[in-house]
Amino acid sequence: MVDEGARVLLDRLVTGREEFVAQWTGRVGEELRGRLSTVELSRELGELYEAVVAGLSAGGLDGRGESFGEARSLLIELSRTRARQGFTPTETARSVFALKEVLEPALAADAEGARVYLQFARLLDDLGLLTTEAYVRTREEIISSQAEQLLELSTPVVKLWDGVVGVPLVGTLDSARTQVVMEKLLQTLVDSDSTHAIIDITGVATVDTQVAQHLLKTVVAARMMGAQCIISGIRPQIAQTIVALGIEFGDIPTNASLSDALRQALKEIAANAEDDVRGLL
Amino acid sequence: MKDYGAESASAESVAVASSSDVVSARQMVRTLSQRTGLSLVHQTKLVTATSELGRNMLIYGGGGVVRAASVLDGTRSGVFVEFADEGPGIADLDLAMTDGWTSGNGMGLGLSGARRLVDEFDIASRPGGTTVRIVKWSR
Numbered sequence: 491m492v493d494e495g496a497r498v499l500l501d502r503l504v505t506g507r508e509e510f511v512a513q514w515t516g517r518v519g520e521e522l523r524g525r526l527s528t529v530e531l532s533r534e535l536g537e538l539y540e541a542v543v544a545g546l547s548a549g550g551l552d553g554r555g556e557s558f559g560e561a562r563s564l565l566i567e568l569s570r571t572r573a574r575q576g577f578t579p580t581e582t583a584r585s586v587f588a589l590k591e592v593l594e595p596a597l598a599a600d601a602e603g604a605r606v607y608l609q610f611a612r613l614l615d616d617l618g619l620l621t622t623e624a625y626v627r628t629r630e631e632i633i634s635s636q637a638e639q640l641l642e643l644s645t646p647v648v649k650l651w652d653g654v655v656g657v658p659l660v661g662t663l664d665s666a667r668t669q670v671v672m673e674k675l676l677q678t679l680v681d682s683d684s685t686h687a688i689i690d691i692t693g694v695a696t697v698d699t700q701v702a703q704h705l706l707k708t709v710v711a712a713r714m715m716g717a718q719c720i721i722s723g724i725r726p727q728i729a730q731t732i733v734a735l736g737i738e739f740g741d742i743p744t745n746a747s748l749s750d751a752l753r754q755a756l757k758e759i760a761a762n763a764e765d766d767v768r769g770l771l
Numbered sequence: 772m773k774d775y776g777a778e779s780a781s782a783e784s785v786a787v788a789s790s791s792d793v794v795s796a797r798q799m800v801r802t803l804s805q806r807t808g809l810s811l812v813h814q815t816k817l818v819t820a821t822s823e824l825g826r827n828m829l830i831y832g833g834g835g836v837v838r839a840a841s842v843l844d845g846t847r848s849g850v851f852v853e854f855a856d857e858g859p860g861i862a863d864l865d866l867a868m869t870d871g872w873t874s875g876n877g878m879g880l881g882l883s884g885a886r887r888l889v890d891e892f893d894i895a896s897r898p899g900g901t902t903v904r905i906v907k908w909s910r
Binding site for chain 2: 662664695697698702727730731735736
């Protein structure tokens with residue numbers, strides 16, 4: 491499996507191990523300007539060096555081949571840590587490319603070495619690209635997990651009074667958020683034993699048919715559980731737009747402000763309580 | 772629809788390929804409306820119409836481009852918005868413009884509602900693309 495070029499390279503890499511790793515660590519350390527400790531860096535790069543040497547001795551110069559599995563997983567791990575620590579993709583990739591700079595003067599001195607060096611450079615390019623891939627993937631994971639957290643954060647359901655819960659909506663209301671809002675609202679209605687829910691849309695900039703449809707679905711679901719819903723925070727421009735669009739809120743009570751909605755809910759609760767007392771007498 | 776010189780270089784555009792792009796298109800139109808001096812009610816109506824037409828374009832037309840520009844007609848100023856997609860087109864325009872009719876699972880008020888929200892509304896559809904152009908005047 492191991493061809494002539496790989497063997498020459500392997501010999502030189504094994505012989506010069508100490509020196510190469512030290513120089514490599516030095517160069518990468520310079521690049522990262524002390525944001526990683528030299529000890530940590532030297533350990534990381536040392537392991538990587540061993541893995542590359544092992545890959546070379548097992549299966550030649552194909553960076554995507556099976557023999558470099560160990561080296562690849564080390565690199566992916568390294569890229570993930572770098573991405574989380576806030577290093578740039580360039581700095582991450584340079585961690586690999588710096589080895590080329592180290593090996594160039596050592597290998598390219600003679601014709602045989604130069605030929606081997608070019609082959610090895612191609613391998614390192616491949617591994618360098620791999621770090622960028624892993625880096626981007628990690629960043630995407632971070633972004634999507636943050637989006638999920640934001641979804642949770644941006645939809646609080648709060649208890650306003652005994653028997654009254656409030657849902658202040660902010661931003662846009664798409665299907666995913668409606669789902670979160672609905673689940674939280676219905677659960678809170680049960681947990682707090684509430685009979686009234688106030689959905690406040692003061693913070694929703696645009697109320698179009700999609701938002702309205704989602705609001706209506708939420709109200710219907712709450713009603714099925716025996717709760718009354720009031721939609722509050724309808725500003726003048728929103729009211730005019732809803733009318734022009736032709737959206738009907740039917741018999742769902744709406745209010746300009748949250749305080750009006752709360753007053754209405756409390757009035758209804760008081761009326762119900764009175765009915766209950768009369769019924770007992 | 773009269774040509775208000777909306778083809779000028781001052782037009783801004785947003786490519787719509789996902790629902791977050793609809794939000795960007797809305798923001799672009801909102802900023803432009805504010806700059807043009809539309810009242811809050813007119814701004815809200817135009818932005819809502821943009822939201823409806825932009826989402827229609829995304830859902831039924833497979834996405835497209837929203838272009839917006841400030842336009843002048845004599846002394847009054849307004850905002851022109853164009854929605855162009857390369858989708859399958861609308862088979863029956865009259866039916867599509869009917870309140871409450873939808874081929875999807877919306878409320879069926881998007882197209883007809885958007886027409887009521889703006890001052891000028893123009894729609895051209897054929898297999899291979901639909902273009903909707905709207906104008907909202909400042910007064």
